[in-house]
Amino acid sequence: MTGATRQSPAQTGIVPKRRRVSGFLLLIAVLAVAVVASTWLAVSIGAVHVALPQAWGIVADRLLPGVLTDGGARTWTPVQEQIVWEFRLPRALLALLVGAGLSVVGAVLQALVRNPLADPFLLGISSGASFGAVLVLILGASALGGLSLSAAAFAGSLLSLALVYTLAQRSGRLSPSRLVLAGVALAYLFQAAYSFVLQLAQSGRAAQQVLFWLMGSLGGARWHMLPLPAVVLAAGVTYLLLQHRPLNALAAGEETAVSLGVNVHRFRLILFVLTSLLVGVLVATSGAIAFVGLIVPHAARLLVGADHRRVLPVSALLGAVFLQFVDIAARTVNAPQELALSIVTALFGVPFFLWLLRRRSVDRAVSVT
């Protein structure tokens, strides 16, 4: 009988922890499998069909020639190989990176401003990044002193976040409601600014390209675009996981965090730079994709609660899978035309946002802040 060894919660301590830990690990395992499966699917689906085993073979053959494929018997054509290796795989991997990155940024921002409705869009960070990127795309890098697309996007997002932060501060305290309102205002400002630049641009074609890219697209993904976001994301997530306690304390409130020994000014500055950097790097590769940073952290919290030690990894994996499927949908629904990713995410995001608004706890959160 296992019943005899079972103890009451008071005896076992604060949390029936063993069960929660194993449940969490199971969830991580399931999500990891989903990441691989969705990527496999993404590599196989498209205008040129590549069957799943062949898609696996192409990738395996490239990674470990002759080891993972049965004696290297190639059952695919060179065209298929080129499509899978040169285009679909980098695109699928970029989808994972962007989805994970935006979701982690969303989770951090929601803790930072203590508002469940926060995301890179709401705070104007994405618009700032887009503005920086549009300047480079339309005026050319030389006009901006040789700034690269990523650097310009990072500068834009950092500028907007710094502005939002300054505007929202009063008496040395940061008011969440002022933060969000300042973010919304700045988002409009930056949107107006890049719209202006777009209108000035004489080439209608370039403007149209930019416009599509502004709504999010992974169409331009190539291998050389992957290392930078991968490194930034890995470093960022590692740092955030190490800081899960201060992050929790900050989510509980500024004064609380101070009283719990968090150097709030420095920590918040680090988080601002980190989120700006992530958003800048991601927007530079994929454009501005809406709603991912809002939806995914919420879904993660529904699954594992509010503790950032669990929320961050689950958000990253969930976001990666989510954006992978969004991109698959964007490529296939209206083929051969591609949909902008924000159109697809809005399809999920808007109903979710409205549902979130209707929840009592969010009502309370909004009225309190």
Place this chain on the structure above:
Amino acid sequence: MKLDLRGVSVTLDGHPIVHEADLVVDDGEFVGLVGPNGCGKSTLLRSIYRALRPAAGLITVDGDDVHRLPARQAARRTAVVAQETPSDLDFTVAEIVFMGRTPYRADAAGDEELCARALERVGLAGATERIFATLSGGEKQRVLLARALAQQTRLLLLDEPTSHLDIRHQLEILHLVRELGIATLAVLHDLNQAAAFCDRLYVMNAGRIVADGPPEQVLTPDLICQVYGVRAVHRTQLVFERLKEER
């Protein structure tokens, strides 16, 4: 453990809020800070837990200037139960109490045990998995107190710990804190409660500490008239006492 404030002045946005406050809390003492709304009580308290930096003066805990200590070190000496309601993200009671371990390195094995005991101490041992936001006002205050206990400090700061609570829960919280025997500085609103629970009182008015000492010496009709602008009259009145068998 000794809290010592010498000539502490605090300004907010260029407005002087606290003028040259001197205040001492000795080991095991329960000291009350009272005064009318806006007199600077909470501001003074915030300067002790480093939410504000004083414009002048020195605040020491155990002989060290708290504003020179590393943030983590300071938080190992001083815990706070403030008015701020934590988080709109749905933290559980256990997660809130675990936050008390933030100033300490890594997830030590003893943390869980410590937090469990803190919750037991405030009478909420069975509530670990409940969502903090759904608790009643009295339960929330007790959870925050448990978090402060998990922080394992020898100085406790309370900012109106009984506001929004009904009379029974007010008494419960104050009794609980008294029984802890930790050096405590509490901003209190209710003068009768301050008189009943505190070893000593400091009275603030317009940013200055105008009186201090044992409650019976401090809370004279004269002083109350001068500070609050009301006449204090001794009358036969209901005295509320906690029932011993409760909780």
